[in-house]
Amino acid sequence: MRTTSVEFQDQFDSLDKHTQWGIDFLERYAKFVKERIEIEQNYAKQLRNLVKKYCPKRSSKDEEPRFTSCIAFFNILNELNDYAGQREVVAEEMAHRVYGELMRYAHDLKTERKMHLQEGRKAQQYLDMCWKQMDNSKKKFERECKEAEKAQQSYERLDNDTNATKADVEKAKQQLNLRTHMADENKNEYAAQLQNFNGEQHKHFYVVIPQIYKQLQEMDExxxxxxxxxxxxxxxxxxxxxxxxxxxxxxxxxxxxxxxxRRDSQMVVDSFKSGFEPPGDFPFEDYSQHIYRTISDGTISASKQESGKMDAKTTVGKAKGKLWLFGKKPKPQSPPLTPTSLFTSSTPNGSQFLTFSIEPVHYCMNEIKTGKPRIPSFRSLKRGWSVKMGPALEDFSHLPPEQRRKKLQQRIDELNRELQKESDQKEALNKMKDVYEKNPQMGDPGSLQPKLAETMNNIDRLRMEIHKNEAWLSEVEGKTGGRGDRRHSSDINHLVTQGRERLSCSQKQGSEQKIHGATVCRHRLLRPGKIPRFRWSWVAYAKEKFNC
Incomplete structure (x- = not known):
């Protein structure tokens, strides 16, 4: 009987360990969820820090991204920031719905398990107490029975002894009756205790313990x-x-x-488009003119009369050309303008006749403009580089022409928008003033006068700013158009110069008579009265240049 109780106690201890393991596992999973929440929170925090690190710090509108690749990257950063927010939502949901619920339930489980185990221990203790009572009554009944047997043996011995007195026999008989009575009482008590223990044991194993086990089972489930x-x-x-x-x-x-x-490339073009004109073509400098002139002078005529016809300037030029090895090297001079290149045309039969051409005037203009080869855009490039190092100017003159035009146009558009706002405000104030004048109880019209004056001052100021910026814009657009015209004129002059250089050799082979006739004709055609649409300064320069 006691063996069954011990086996039951072992199983109860096993259930105790199992339920404790279940709660420990629950808390372990709760710890796992907590660490996962921390990972999600740290992940979201690191993502937000990453987004914050790579997001642009826009201190002004000029620094806003314009390229589609940059805008796409910033959109990705915004989406990543939203993604980080969703990771925070996951962490909050896990903390509220999973981790918090697990911790509360683990606390409730511990309380419930403790209560069920206490009930089981109490039931076991009560059963053990009943067993002890039954065992004590059993031992007492066994002891009384042995005493009764001894009293009976003593009585029988005295009763059979002839030497024993009657009093001794009566005393032994009374003792036997007493022990027998006590044995009967202990027997009855033992029977009662045994019955009680059996009832409690049956109740314990069939009612109390199964109920406790069921409660523990439900708790574990x-x-x-x-x-x-x-x-x-x-x-x-x-x-x-x-x-x-x-x-x-x-x-x-x-x-x-x-x-x-393509759009990004176009933005790069628009951003760095300067508006400067490319450098002009370098003119051809014919250093062999002096050689051809010397050969021509020696082959056509070697007479002193023809050499005496050379003017003083040509003689001095030749003398300088001979002596430059011992002194300062003279600058290369442009070849003389020959009559063939100016006024002669060829016919199909090979003859030449004098005609008026506009080439002399272009040549004079070319000599004025390109007397010394230069690259006009170098000055602008140097200017643009140096000004970038300095502070920005109000008229944006530190920028290239095209960029300056864009900035001025943007400023004009902004000023126009501000002017429109001020005009709308002025109109609203005037309407309010009319309402106040018609209904004085609604307000004092004079109270609006300071605001109207301020608005008018703002409108005047904005109009002055717009006018000033429009003047700068007109200046930039005028310069841009002028550069285009000068570029076109330079191209024409360059073509004229090339034609003149190609005809230089054939001009030197002409007869002296044709040269003299062409010179007279050129002198006649270059008079101011004959060319009313050209400036006299050009003609005077040509006459001085070519001794006309």
Whole structure:
């Protein structure tokens, strides 16, 4: 009987250990969820710090991103920031729905388990007490029975002894009756205790303990169900944000698709377009003119009369050309303008006749403008480089022409918008003033006068600013157009110069008579009265240049 109770005690201890393991496992999973929450929070925090690190610090509108690749990257950063927010939502959901619920349930489980185990221990203790009482009554009954047997043996010995007195026999008989009576009482008590113990033991093993075990079983099953719910909640916390995370990822994909390399290239062109004219073509400098002139002078005529016809300037030039080895090297001079290149035309039969051409005037202009080869854009490039190092100017003159034009146009548009706002405010104040004049009880018209004056001052100031910026814009546009015209004129002059250089050799082979006739004709055609549409300074320069 006692063996069964001991076996039961062993199983009760096993259930005690199992329920404790279940609660420990629950707390272990709660610890896992807590660490996962910390990971999500740290992940979201690191993502936000990453986004903050790479997001631009826009101190002004000029620093705002314009390239599609940059805008796409910043959109990706915004989507990543939203993604970090969803990770925070996951952490909050896990903390509230999973971790918090697990910790509360673990506390309730510990309380319930303690109560059930106490009930089981109490039932076991009560059964042990009943068994002790039954065992004590049993031992007492056994002892009384032995005493009664001894009293009976003593009585029988005295009764059979002839030498024993009657008093001794009566005394032994009374003692036997007493022991027998006490044995009967202990027997009855033992029977009662045994019956009671058997009842309590049956109740313990068939009612109390099964009920306690059932409660422990239900508790363990609820723990398992709670774990299952927490597992599901753990996954649901992640699944709830999947649609929003998918939208964030779709936004990143759309940002990637929005990158336009052609548009970025055009922005680069617009940003760095200076408006400067490219350098002009270098004119051809014929250093062999002196050689051809010397050969021509020696082959046509060697007479002193023809050499005496050379003017003083040509003689001095030749003398300088001979002596430059011992002195300062003279600058290369342009070849003389020959009559063939100016006024002669060829006919199909090979003859030449004098005609008027506009080439002399272009040549004079070319000599004035390109007397010394230069690159006009170098000055602008140097100016643009040096001014960039200095502070920005109000008229944006530190910028290249095209960039200056864009900045001025942007400022004019902004000023026009401000002017429109001030005009609308002025109109509203005038309407309010009319209402106050018609209905004085609504307000004092004089109270609006300071605001009207301030608005008028703002309008005048904005109009002056617009006028000033429009003047600067007109100046920039005028310069840009002038550079285009000068470029076109320079191209024409360059073509004229090339034609003149190609005809230089054939001009030197002409007869002296034709040269003299062409010179007279050129002198006649270059008079101011004959060319009213050209400036006299050009003609005077040509006459001085070529001794006309």
């Amino acid at each position: 609820r723990r398992t169900i709670k774990l299952s719910e927490c597992y599901r909640g753990f996954a649901d916390s992640e699944r709830k944000v999947i649609p929003i995370i998918s939208k964030c990822l779709e936004g990143m994909i759309l940002a990637a698709k929005s990158v336009d390399e």
